[in-house]
Amino acid sequence: MRLDPEALRTLVHRDRVHRSLYLDPEVFDLEMHKIFGAGWVYVGHDSLVPKLGDFITTRIGKHPVVMSRHADGKIYVIHNSCGHRGAIVCNEEKGNAQIFRCCYHGWTFKTNGDLDAVAMPRGYGKDFDLSNPALGMGRVARVGIYRGFVFASLSANGPSLEEHLGHARDSIDELADRAPDGEISLGGGVHKYLFRGNWKLQLENAVDMYHVPFSHESTVRRSGKQFGRRAGEDSASAISDRGSAAQRWEQRSAWGSRSNGHGYNGHQPIAEQLPDDPVFNAYRALLERRHGVQRTREILTPKRHNTAFYPNMTLQALNQHVRVIVPVSVDRTEVHVYPVMLKGAPDEMNKSFVRHLNVTHSAASLIQTDDLECFRRCQDGLNAQGSDWVWFARGIDTDKVDERGDYVNTGTGEVQQRAQYAAWLRLMSAEG
């Protein structure tokens, strides 16, 4: 086997990874098997299927799946494949059904994946067991839900979801606690884009604070401040690779888990003025009613800016969204970006979250388009034969190890990416 653990170790060093990780279709196939095919993968959010019979279709790596809310009110993640001849059963991106029916020979399935009925069953012999569970669509091996975030694993074995999420789980709490009802909703639509690059480029970028003054140069005015993105706001944070803005940028904290690959950037340590308008004040009053003044102040002081949940989901607190990475092939990736709405918050506030995300993260946006361009150029440029390596060495001399054994450093280093590749090597080298 060419990509055995010994060979893999030569591809991943602490400060650099081999370019073949982005270019080699065999590496991609192994990633789909070892990372997406075995570990916990984010599938969707329960707010996408609020009513009985609601479903969405997506993929876990290469495996097409359906996430549904069955008649018992519970969420199921089932294989999107007919138990008979294997055809896709749910062909739409989302919908509502009492029963799933295969287009090919009319077999029907319950919305939890169980076989409902075989068409024209009398044609089958006595020995053919029509109650055999293998004739259903089948459920994926494990499903875990944390505050509405649905994860699934195609493997029956491995760490629990709680162990997998570890310290990164607090980022979900931080976001959901901002909702007066304690729950978020992703029901505000979705931005979807495609880039001609490897999926890991997006994952690295989600927790990369080093690129901002350069990739997003076109969003910064001569004053050094980024354009304002909210109504009534003329300019936003100071972004610069020089002077005090750069120093503040450097002071963000950063954390990366070597074992599970998750990582986050701390929030920029400048006291962001909380808005003082009737809508925000009404929102704050709702939080205070539930949590009291002290806890509300904590909730409204964001501690984490971006969090990457290895391997396929990221959260952002500033332009609040959930981002899902869908690998297509070694050099092609889809990204789905959902605006986060806070349940119980004033309508006007949730509408403005949705509107701001159009500006920053639609495929025609003013920010994400810079990243998409950089991903494309990376994929193209990595074909050059001048070097074998992609470097993640920034801050390596100053990495510290926290009490969990994870990396910590400042936000513009590449500590999160080092953590991602430590996890990559561990997962890719695992038995099975």
Place this chain on the structure above:
Amino acid sequence: MLDKVVTMAAPLGDLRTIEKFLIHEAQLLDERRFEEWRDLFTEDGYYWVPLEPDQTSPEGRASLFYDDKRMMDIRFERLRHPNIHSQSPPHRTCHLIGNIAVESVDERQGECSVISNMIMTDYRMRTQRLFSGRVQHRLRQEGDSYKIVMKRVDLINCDDVFELIAVPF
């Protein structure tokens, strides 16, 4: 080049006048005269490209574009930035407009609603793309010309995955 294409001898909702106006609008985009395109909108005007078929509102649902004039200023300031990597080289575009029909005329408001079909081809870095869709304009008669109160573009593939988009449809 067409300047001041509208002659106000024509009544509100005159098809030929509107056609000239829409062709002029498309030409401004294709020539990257973005600020002039922005000036075609009324002060409260907006440009909207939904992400879902039959999307009823830009409020509370994600959109590909949902720009008021202030956001257009920011968008076009950025498109003029010397270091906008995603436009180096820039997209070239070619708009084609047809099947124009005046849907309704509101004499009291001095406004009319116009439906058209649109094809836009864009090209950058050896990739040519084809977008098409149905366009709705809400036009207000102003002085000797029209202003755009609302422009909505429903792409036939609005819920597709997109590579980066720079120029409005």
